[in-house]
Amino acid sequence: MTTFTETEERQELRRQVARLAKGYGRDWFVERARSGEKTTELWMEIAKAGYLGVNIPEEYGGGGGGIGDVAAVCEELAAQGCPLLMMVVSPAICGTVIARYGTPEQKQRWLPGICDGTATMAFAITEPDAGTNSHNITTTARRDGDEWVLKGQKIYISGVDEAENVLVVARAEDERTGKLKPCLFVVPTDADGFEFTAIPMEIVSPEKQFQVFIDDVRLRSDALVGDEDGGLVQLFAGLNPERIMAASFSTGLARHALEKASAYAKERTVFKTPIGSHQAIAHPLATAHIENELARLMTQKASAMVDAGDDMAAGEAANMAKYAAAEAAVHAVDAAVQTHGGNGITQEYGMAGLLVAARAGRIAPVSREMILNFVAMHSLGLPKSY
Ligand SMILES: Cc1cc2nc3c(=O)[nH]c(=O)nc-3n(C[C@H](O)[C@H](O)[C@H](O)COP(=O)(O)OP(=O)(O)OC[C@H]3O[C@@H](n4cnc5c(N)ncnc54)[C@H](O)[C@@H]3O)c2cc1C
Numbered sequence: 001m002t003t004f005t006e007t008e009e010r011q012e013l014r015r016q017v018a019r020l021a022k023g024y025g026r027d028w029f030v031e032r033a034r035s036g037e038k039t040t041e042l043w044m045e046i047a048k049a050g051y052l053g054v055n056i057p058e059e060y061g062g063g064g065g066g067i068g069d070v071a072a073v074c075e076e077l078a079a080q081g082c083p084l085l086m087m088v089v090s091p092a093i094c095g096t097v098i099a100r101y102g103t104p105e106q107k108q109r110w111l112p113g114i115c116d117g118t119a120t121m122a123f124a125i126t127e128p129d130a131g132t133n134s135h136n137i138t139t140t141a142r143r144d145g146d147e148w149v150l151k152g153q154k155i156y157i158s159g160v161d162e163a164e165n166v167l168v169v170a171r172a173e174d175e176r177t178g179k180l181k182p183c184l185f186v187v188p189t190d191a192d193g194f195e196f197t198a199i200p201m202e203i204v205s206p207e208k209q210f211q212v213f214i215d216d217v218r219l220r221s222d223a224l225v226g227d228e229d230g231g232l233v234q235l236f237a238g239l240n241p242e243r244i245m246a247a248s249f250s251t252g253l254a255r256h257a258l259e260k261a262s263a264y265a266k267e268r269t270v271f272k273t274p275i276g277s278h279q280a281i282a283h284p285l286a287t288a289h290i291e292n293e294l295a296r297l298m299t300q301k302a303s304a305m306v307d308a309g310d311d312m313a314a315g316e317a318a319n320m321a322k323y324a325a326a327e328a329a330v331h332a333v334d335a336a337v338q339t340h341g342g343n344g345i346t347q348e349y350g351m352a353g354l355l356v357a358a359r360a361g362r363i364a365p366v367s368r369e370m371i372l373n374f375v376a377m378h379s380l381g382l383p384k385s386y
Pocket residue numbers: 089123124125126127130131132133155156157158159203209360363364365366367368369370373385386
């Protein structure tokens with residue numbers, strides 16, 4: 001049966017996560033961000049409640065649910081003003097790739113720690129020179145006896161300081177052809193030769209981005225996840241979850257901004273009636289709410305397709321969801337700032353502090369332009385421009 005609403009179980013999951021996150025709230029989150037502290041208590045509490053690894057198979061400490069479940073958790077946290085970016089990365093990207101392509105031994109080694117919050121895994125593909133063009137990455141892996149030796153550089157890698165390991169996309173030399181092919185390696189953050197420095201960012205978030213230097217890092221042969229020849233396919237397994245989670249992060253932020261702005265617009269009166277009765281204030285909020293509900297619907301569609309095993313079809317929906325959610329969040333936050341007038345720029349009301357986080361949704365993990373390229377080519381059959 002086709003259904004356009006979520007199951008009662010999923011809705012209950014949302015209610016529970018919202019209740020838990022409300023106990024922390026936006027002020028707590030911002031205070032942590034501004035003082036340079038972490039949000040570890042919240043991370044550990046959602047892990048303990050079983051929400052962090054809700055998408056990971058039960059035999060490895062997870063909840064046995066789907067990407068739609070972990071996306072719901074991500075969205076509800078953001079809607080309470082406590083977005084956790086590492087949820088996009090650790091359980092959704094890394095967890096999915098390892099659960100699907102790791103050996104039983106690798107799953108046993110890494111997945112339980114991802115689920116219980118003690119061994120967060122970051123994800124590193126972006127490089128300073130390659131940027132969006134990840135075919136051009138130059139981090140290389142060469143075999144040396146039983147070991148792999150990794151060398152390269154990564155940039156904008158989230159949460160390295162909070163992670164035990166990083167799933168690094170590198171290129172290994174094909175023994176027969178000499179060609180470099182993408183491969184995935186799990187690299188411990190305390191490995192010799194692995195260094196990272198924080199990049200000062202304008203986002204109000206306790207989770208930071210890092211430049212990563214990988215200087216002849218030696219890894220056991222089983223640090224390679226999955227098949228040496230299947231790197232690209234394996235990498236793709238993480239892309240739909242990544243887009244769906246990024247979309248949920250944005251739709252949650254949009255809900256947070258719209259809720260605050262609506263409450264403010266009902267209270268604040270400067271002429272005869274509350275400012276929310278002026279269409280100039282009400283309509284942008286209503287427009288953003290519509291955009292956000294459409295983005296949520298597409299996100300849920302993409303999740304349902306991934307969870308039904310239809311990765312190919314899900315690709316289009318996941319990209320569209322990510323695009324629509326980022327746009328909705330940018331519009332929602334902008335309207336929320338405007339609704340608050342001068343208060344919109346104060347730290348006390350916290351609206352302007354959402355601007356950069358919402359704006360980042362248009363850039364990462366995949367830019368708006370690359371999604372438009374994808375849709376132009378794959379949905380509309382237009383020629384490739386690059
Ligand atoms: C907050 C944040 C967190 C991040 N976390 C991670 C992480 O954990 N791990 C990780 O690996 N990466 C991470 N990134 C990196 C992110 O994925 C990249 O910033 C993003 O993919 C864009 O790459 P770039 O910054 O090199 O931009 P560039 O590739 O330099 O692109 C610059 C601009 O040109 C446009 N452009 C490029 N090529 C084309 C084209 N063919 N057609 C049209 N437009 C084009 C882009 O859309 C963009 O607007 C993060 C980034 C941010 C901002």
